[in-house]
Amino acid sequence: MDKVERRKERIDRGIKVRTEGIYAVSSWQEVAYLVLPRLVLIVGLLLLPLIIPPLFGPYWKRVISYAAIYGLLALGFDFLAHFVGLVSLGGAFFIGVGGYTAAILNISLGLSPLFTIPMATVGGAIICTLLLLPALPLRGVYFAIVTLMYPLALMRIIEALNIFGGTDGILGVAGFPNTWIEQYLIILIVIFALFGLRRLVNEDIGLVFRGVKDNDQSVRASGLSITLYKAIAVFIASGLGCLGGAYLAHIYMWSGISQFALDFSVIPIAATVIGGGGTLVGPLLGCFFLVPISEWLRTFGTLRIVFYSVILMAFIMFRSEGVMVFAQRKYHQFQRWVKV
Amino acid sequence: MSGENILEVTDVCKSFGGVQALLNVSFTIQQGDVFGIIGPNGSGKTTLINCITGFIKMNSGKILYKGKDISYKAPNQIANLGLTRTFQIMRPYYSLPAYKNLIIPLFSPRARRKGGWRGGGKLGDRGTVSIDILEEIGFERDSFVPYKLASSLPTGYLKRLELARCLALRPDLILCDEVFSGLSMSEIASMVPLIEKLQMDGITLVMIEHRLRELFRVASRVMVLNFGEKLTEGIPEEVMQDERVKEAYLGSEKLLDYKFEA
């Protein structure tokens, strides 16, 4: 009995091919194919604050905002890791810098969140980029080391030197004038960040970032400074993180060293690996999945960090591509067994 | 066009641990020349290019480009001054179409400064400019070739893509690291006119080559490296008559006469 050899073949779905050109707008089906996923995502996110609290209780309103903030970090991580080649092990660094900057601006200068948040975003991004600058011309592992170190070291330094409020943190930071603003502003920010980043990586400059990641010698030989483009990428990602941190400071109405906590470093990474690295939307959705679980697991103490770390490792070890990559592939292609 | 020294290399030395890769290599190139660098494998040719273009730091030596000292500058700075290089092991961006490979060099300060390709001025859509550059380098404009993924192009086209990458920077000098290697006879036949065209456009070429017959068709002067040292320099006919060169390539047992085609 001959064994028939078969292999998997993946082909783009017909509708995907049809939607690649300008004629995509010629039929409702094709327009729907393109627009539907994005629409579902946006509408889903916008509806969350309306659906969740009545079902699960008012505590969960905050959780949505946390998930969104983590989402900003995850977007930054995915962007840096899969589009530029830099692994950032310290999301907590950005949150902490953003949070403290906003708190200080608020307390010392009396500025309202309307001003502190943008200022902390840009100012924090500048600070973070400058602090990370020494590692940028070097091999990737140095960037990972430095991002790992900064939150741990800064936490200990603030505690030891008792500056910026020391262990207690900075209290009395202003909150948002209205819970609806608090709820919806962050969701809108996240949506813009997602689609903005997606636009960015598809533009020409996205090609430069990818070159920096895959082929840096060629990029150098083409007259571009690797350090400059890495710095731009870090500025963008840290801006997102600092934005999240500033927002968080105003939600808590407080900023302290726990803003450098490990959750902020681990969850974005776990969300990216599980959600699908390189898709930008995968990590974001991963956060909306992991953060509620994290909150629910709070009763178990730091075991939850063990939980994500283990899942993270499992995904990496078994080379899983991530949920969204799998989903996108299914949406765009079908596979079948073909005789060899 | 010719006359000025565009590249002056003086006493370049480079050692890796115990291995002396380059020892006191010096030469000068005039603007508009086609200068060949030949030598057996391991003679330090690629190391020399890396030192000149800043990818490796020399231990000692001096490199002047158009009178400016570029000895220890970074690769991207050197490229922005107009001194470009190709890579022997080509590194296109495989997952991108051919023309998108050129978008990255178009971001460089030099490409932006030197302006568009049809007349001066700022660069318009980078995609269009890329297609223009590819046309200059021999990709048929209205065919599908510029849009094919770099991973599906044959070697000949990839070599041209490397040259195109350099051309995007509007260089004054291109260091070609073995452009003829890996090509079939017909591909070489179409490459030689391209080299001649580049020379006619005023670009100085430094070519590292193993395929001597093709090189001698285009090069006016040639330098021989052996074990990191410069053996000799001169016009191709003279260089190949030199006993030391023959010995370096072929060993001292057999001496062959090398016949020239005019």
Add this chain to the structure above:
Amino acid sequence: MDILIYGIINSFSLALMAIGFTLVYGISRLPNFAHGALYVITGFGVWWFVHKLHLNYLVSILLALALMGMIGAAIYRFILIRVRGMATSEIIATYALGLAILEFLRWGGFKGMTYTLPVFIEGSVNIGGVPVDFQRMMVIGIGIVVVSFMWLFTHFNRTGLALRGMAQDEHAAMMLGIDSDRMAVIAMAMGSILAGLSAIVLLPLGNIVVEAGYNVLILSIAVCIVGGLGSWVGAILAAFMIGFLQIITVAYIQSHFQMVVALLAIIVTLILRPSGFFGKQKELEERV
């Protein structure tokens, strides 16, 4: 005078911590972010053997070290080998592992002041008017032993020479028949044992706390970067440099600045001499 003594002690402490990390990185280019976790787990392991299983102290130590070697080997063999070559994934994997271990220990109730290990020998001695207890002298003693062992091992023992070959040029070593994965397993095992050894010598000086895991990681990394990632000679020299700098800051500025010294050392090194002040220069040569 006391600066000299404390400086030497601190330097050897740092050297012991760092040498495990630099070994693994030097041989397999793996940054083992679980290094701090391995340190702490050895401490708790010994404590558990002594207090829960009531084993003899020395036996516990040896058992713990043997276990650490096996754990290190297992980490490579089962986890890291799958992500070998993908730099991003390697970093994330060891980081996640270290985090999982440390936070698990924290959850398991291992926090607070209740866990200590006894010192090896009680009492102290007077050197130049400075009282130095024997445990701290052990730090110096074991430090010297480890350094000499490392030197002898990598110069005269076949496996050690193979490890050194891998560290210098992986491809050349592989062409000579040295199995890169096997070397990596040995390197991880040795690195873990060294981490454990440093824990055993240093933990009796204080308490066993989970936070030490992160501190050790930061300090080891600082020492390794200043000394040049992968160069164990560099790590030892850098340990002395940072060790003395820390003691001097404690004496003249304020004891809280110790961490600042470590952080600044990393930043300054990366700006001025990224391949480390003492390491072999080859690290950052561009490859073409």
